[in-house]
């Protein structure tokens with residue numbers, strides 16, 4: 001594997017692949033990257049989403065996976081990531097560029113960072129890199145979270161490094177909010193050392209789980225937030241949802257399906273409130289999501305950072321009830337979708353992992369220690385030869 005030759009290029013072309021906690025599919029990007037570290041420059045050439053079939057989605061959402069399930073899913077997802085890569089290679093052909101590497105986050109099957117309960121830790125992302133390498137004949141960078149955790153960090157959030165490269169301004173702070181399955185903030189400060197980033201709690205995960213359960217699987221999400229808009233918030237249920245003590249924890253903190261998935265956070269709570277309408281229940285879960293994000297901003301961001309703009313990415317940017325709710329609760333900041341600054345809401349995290357893969361190849365540390373809680377800067381990721 002001639003990494004030296006890849007590093008020596010003036011510009012590298014990369015495929016970035018992201019598959020988040022929502023289990024909705026793979027977001028893929030084709031990018032051009034120049035440089036490494038603070039001087040890195042990136043250009044988005046193409047992006048595409050590859051949705052999962054309902055069957056795969058259900059298996060990914062399975063509450064209890066056996067070792068066999070994990071083994072089989074690892075290869076099945078590897079095949080899917082390889083297919084997405086091949087489709088992006090076709091797009092690269094159309095643009096007459098040659099791709100140098102693939103960078104894939106993989107699908108998180110479990111994430112137990114320090115402080116998540118118990119004294120043992122672990123995280124596992126699957127979607128076998130060897131399968132992608134075998135089919136694309138390209139080097140594949142994967143497995144980004146483990147090294148940060150080995151250094152005592154949360155292994156998340158990892159996107160802040162890329163947010164800083166993409167959005168930083170010399171004279172002011174920019175707030176980045178990603179509303180994926182989990183929602184997270186990055187406060188992009190002029191100085192790297194000042195970045196603040198953390199997971200606020202549920203993004204789409206609780207809304208999706210409620211919709212899926214109450215519609216008996218006929219719907220996977222509340223399109224545009226329409227049901228939530230029609231419903232009335234149930235105050236007592238809202239209070240219950242917001243009583244989770246994750247919301248009171250000081251950053252750095254990260255979370256996932258282990259804490260805000262259907263079984264742990266919602267199944268019993270919804271079963272106890274069967275007499276309420278679908279719209280009212282979805283409205284309440286949506287309001288809890290909005291309020292938890294707004295409270296996180298008020299409690300942990302606003303006291304320490306001045307800002308006037310919030311750039312939103314992730315599928316939740318499409319939920320207008322969420323977006324309107326946030327703007328109403330945070331009138332002091334102007335909230336808008338990342339497309340307005342040239343980065344499609346569904347491409348941002350895939351771009352971030354293309355950047356992180358580039359840094360792995362260069363051996364440039366890419367965790368943000370004050371965001372993950374790691375004891376030091378470390379080089380993230382593992383490289384599978386072509």
Ligand SMILES: Nc1ncnc2c1ncn2[C@@H]1O[C@H](COP(=O)(O)OP(=O)(O)O)[C@@H](O)[C@H]1O
Pocket residue numbers: 019020021022023024025179180181182204208220221222223224225313314315316318319320346349
């Ligand atoms: N038009 C829409 N209206 C409401 N919600 C949407 C819409 N499009 C996408 N979403 C939400 O975004 C989620 C996917 O967001 P994504 O950023 O891919 O999250 P993740 O990174 O966790 O996979 C979907 O599960 C859904 O909840």
Ligand SMILES: [Mg+2]
Pocket residue numbers: 018019020021022023024025026027
């Ligand atoms: Mg997704």
